[in-house]
Amino acid sequence: VPQMAAAATVVDAAWIPVPVVSCKLSANSLFSASGSFAQLVQSGEACRTYGPCRPSVFFPVVAAAAVLASHRSKWLQRLGTSPRRRGRCVAATRCQVASHDVEPGATLRVDGIRCEFPALQQEVRPGVPLVYLDNAATSQKPASVLAELQRFYSEDNSNVHRGMHTLSMRSTEAFEGARAKVAKFINARDVVEVIFTRNATEAINVVAKSWGPANISSGDEILLTIMEHHSNLVPWQQLAQATGAQLRFVGLTEDGLLDRDEFTRLLGPRTRLVAMCHVSNVLGCVNPIEWVVERAHGVGAKVLVDACQSVPHMPVDVQQLGADWLVASSHKMCGPSGIGFLWGRAELLRASPPFLGGGEMIDEVSLESSTYADIPFKFEAGTPAFAEAAALGAACDFLTNIGMEQVHSRERLLADRLWKRVAELPG
Secondary structure, eight states, rough: OOHHHHHHHTOOOOOOOOOBBBBBOOOOHHTHHHHHHHHHHTTOOOOOOSSSSOSSOOOOHHHHHHHHTTTTTHHHTTOOOOOSSOOOOOOGGGGGGGGOOOOOTOOOTTTTTGGGGGGGGOEEEEEEOOOOOOOTTTTOOOHHHHHHHHHHIIISOOOSSSSHHHHHHHHHHHHHHHHHHHHTTTTTOOOEEEEESSSSHHHHHHHIIIHHHHHOOTTEEEEEETTTOOGTTTTHHHHHHHHTOOOEOOOOOOOOOBBBHHHHHHHOTEEEEEEEBBBBBTTBBBBHHHHHHHHHHHHEEEEEEEETTTTSSSOOOOOHHOOOOOEEGGTTTTSSSOOEEEEEEEHHHSSSSOSSSSSSSEEOOOOEEEEEETTTTGGSSSOOHHHHHHHHHHHHHHHHHHHHHHHHHHHHHHHHHHHHHHTTTTO
């Protein structure tokens, strides 16, 4: 049990910007070989990959870690360590150990990257540094992102777009600068196509509650997959209930990939929308978005992509993907919580009614009626999360400076090693 607790929650490992374990193996083999698993993770071979899923039982290691962590308090008490005790900081020299695990030919040197994350500079008990494996839920934050939050609140704090004084102008510049960074990060055609939201869930709801009722009616079909997160399921259920539309679901192949034959069979002249994750947060497989878009547009359907699990791990180019909307969350890409974004084609955003009404999204207001601002402001009612936006911009800088191709290559390398070692476990 101590070995399992250590493996699940407190092991040392080579670190990459968004270190999450996701692979496929049986639960029995994991629980019967906890010592081997601990050695595997401690050797720096734990990572997350996005690529074709291998034929196997789908059991993400991060899910196993969550099961083990559910009993963490009891186990740590047996180890003589309180789970609420804040671990002491790890000496900076430990951060150089990660580079020793890099195989020849690796594209990304991880020297010092772990040191960029204050939360990881602690030991949960003497000699055991903390390693965080739950980035599918949320990522830790690098020092540059935390520093930008501190700097903004210390120097530029003021509401945006509403004042002519120095702080307001600086705040507005930081806010709109962050929008430009996000647009560049995903290669948007125009910065006005980036809408700031509270999170990806709200971004999906913007489309479901604005474009949806104006374009979906009784008898129409919305095509989803069985691998969707609740945030990309419930809004479409609500839209279908309100309009009389029908939900259709594409299944998986035996290898855990999108069933292209079933997709082709279900897609038809009644399909108005296809909503699909770019990368499954459960299976870790990459959906063929460009292939999906080509076929969906062929029958006149629009495509929304949930990119929460792809934007932090690989290069994402919205123009290359060809979809109509794409959503992501800051907190999963090393940025702060409380902010996400919706990217959408400018013509679709302009043709859709506002999602919320209030300040910031208006052009002219009288007692009887209002006219609305152009995009992106039309969809950003109320005071935005301007400090979080500035920090999201810093997160984009952090990931860009590392290089998303480098991140993805490193994750694939580590995932191949992880799969090889797990496949060797008995059972």
